[in-house]
Amino acid sequence: MTETGIAIIGAGAAGHSAATTLRQEGYQGSITVVHADHQGPYNRTLVNKAVLQGLLTPEQIALPTLDGLGINVVADRAVALDADRRAVRLDQGGGLTYGAVIIATGAKPRQTVVHTEGLRGRVFTIHTTEDATRIRDRLSTGTPEQISVTILGAGFIGAETASYLTDIGVNVDLVSRDITPLTGAVGQDIGQSITELHHKHVRTHFGREIIKVSGNSHTVTVLLDDQTTLTSEIVIVAHGTVPSTDWIGNPTGGGIVVDDRLRAETIEHGYAAGAVAVHRSLAGVGYRIDHWDAAAAQGAHAARAFLHDHYDAPDPGPYVPTTGFALQLYRTSIAAFGALLPHSRQESTDLEPAGSHTTAFFSDDGRMHAIAGINAGRTLHSMRSNLNRP
Numbered sequence: 001m002t003e004t005g006i007a008i009i010g011a012g013a014a015g016h017s018a019a020t021t022l023r024q025e026g027y028q029g030s031i032t033v034v035h036a037d038h039q040g041p042y043n044r045t046l047v048n049k050a051v052l053q054g055l056l057t058p059e060q061i062a063l064p065t066l067d068g069l070g071i072n073v074v075a076d077r078a079v080a081l082d083a084d085r086r087a088v089r090l091d092q093g094g095g096l097t098y099g100a101v102i103i104a105t106g107a108k109p110r111q112t113v114v115h116t117e118g119l120r121g122r123v124f125t126i127h128t129t130e131d132a133t134r135i136r137d138r139l140s141t142g143t144p145e146q147i148s149v150t151i152l153g154a155g156f157i158g159a160e161t162a163s164y165l166t167d168i169g170v171n172v173d174l175v176s177r178d179i180t181p182l183t184g185a186v187g188q189d190i191g192q193s194i195t196e197l198h199h200k201h202v203r204t205h206f207g208r209e210i211i212k213v214s215g216n217s218h219t220v221t222v223l224l225d226d227q228t229t230l231t232s233e234i235v236i237v238a239h240g241t242v243p244s245t246d247w248i249g250n251p252t253g254g255g256i257v258v259d260d261r262l263r264a265e266t267i268e269h270g271y272a273a274g275a276v277a278v279h280r281s282l283a284g285v286g287y288r289i290d291h292w293d294a295a296a297a298q299g300a301h302a303a304r305a306f307l308h309d310h311y312d313a314p315d316p317g318p319y320v321p322t323t324g325f326a327l328q329l330y331r332t333s334i335a336a337f338g339a340l341l342p343h344s345r346q347e348s349t350d351l352e353p354a355g356s357h358t359t360a361f362f363s364d365d366g367r368m369h370a371i372a373g374i375n376a377g378r379t380l381h382s383m384r385s386n387l388n389r390p
């Protein structure tokens, strides 16, 4: 390889982990990390868990600095990639060339409420520390009990945010097109238990379509397809994420398809890791994993694959998702390991009376590739080593 070093675009879970892994594995070449985080790279999982609630400041969720590792960190937005010239153009006019590139630009909120005229400062997504601070500022204009928030979307972010806002006394309306949200991520049975938790703690509008979002400088009104109108001080849109690939000429938001070593299939000398990467299941179905530990594991894997491809380091083998995620909803803990695929079959569920633990197992071609549970952390940890074993 032409030794002009490695460029890592993005410094979140995947990019940060790729950079530190390269140094830990003894790579002494040049590393340039580019990120577009105004205040510096940070742990995104704490945006709604800590910054929104005022438990931590944006500065307190910063990732460890890369400066001491001899890494060149550039705070700028990448705006174009020229794979033939191995060059990245940056927003402020500069650019860089590379021997290889790891793309780790993550994902961004799917934009579903497009007509926000007159709704400035009332309709938010919750993805960055700036988002959390803006929402927090809005919430602090009254006592929590006087404030209502409508959350559109009951996936992970919508569900968690509903739970946190409820904890601090805010009135929450939670809207989802799905009758049983999150089943794609945790299976039907656990999805059902989560749905029941929501029904108990917030006003739910599940199985509903949004017809219109309108409002004025004081309130926002959401009209649903059963003619229900929800009026609140603010609306939080949590309709999932799309990969951040507009800067490489992919405005439709398709991710970067990778092989099993996380080499980008259509970008020579390129790798992709984290929420931007599209993996293929054994059945050939494309899927992304938008979780912190998976992104960090992929960043490390892509770094090792680069060292193997260019410096004869050991082959890291195929990337197999075994990491997990956990969330607290209304003081109930939900966790999963592995990746539920679009065609995953739920093999068994061990449902016990409410309050005790619940686990579910998922498999594909005879291998257990995901496990999920409610209040079942210990069981899940003990099962984890069996994931993806033939």
Ligand SMILES: Cc1cc2nc3c(=O)[nH]c(=O)nc-3n(C[C@H](O)[C@H](O)[C@H](O)COP(=O)(O)OP(=O)(O)OC[C@H]3O[C@@H](n4cnc5c(N)ncnc54)[C@H](O)[C@@H]3O)c2cc1C
Pocket (backbone or CB within 6 Å): 009, 010, 011, 012, 013, 014, 015, 034, 035, 036, 037, 041, 044, 045, 046, 047, 048, 049, 076, 077, 078, 079, 104, 105, 106, 107, 126, 127, 128, 157, 244, 247, 273, 274, 275, 276, 289, 290, 291, 292, 293, 295, 296, 324, 325, 326, 327
């Ligand atoms: C509110 C919230 C809570 C979450 N909670 C959890 C949780 O509890 N558990 C969990 O497992 N996951 C959680 N997630 C998901 C998790 O944060 C992501 O899956 C993870 O951050 C993905 O890592 P990544 O490295 O792919 O992307 P990110 O961590 O988002 O990092 C992307 C990086 O790319 C940079 N970037 C983007 N575009 C450009 C560009 N054009 N040029 C230069 N740099 C660019 C960004 O500045 C950033 O540094 C949460 C997400 C959100 C939004």
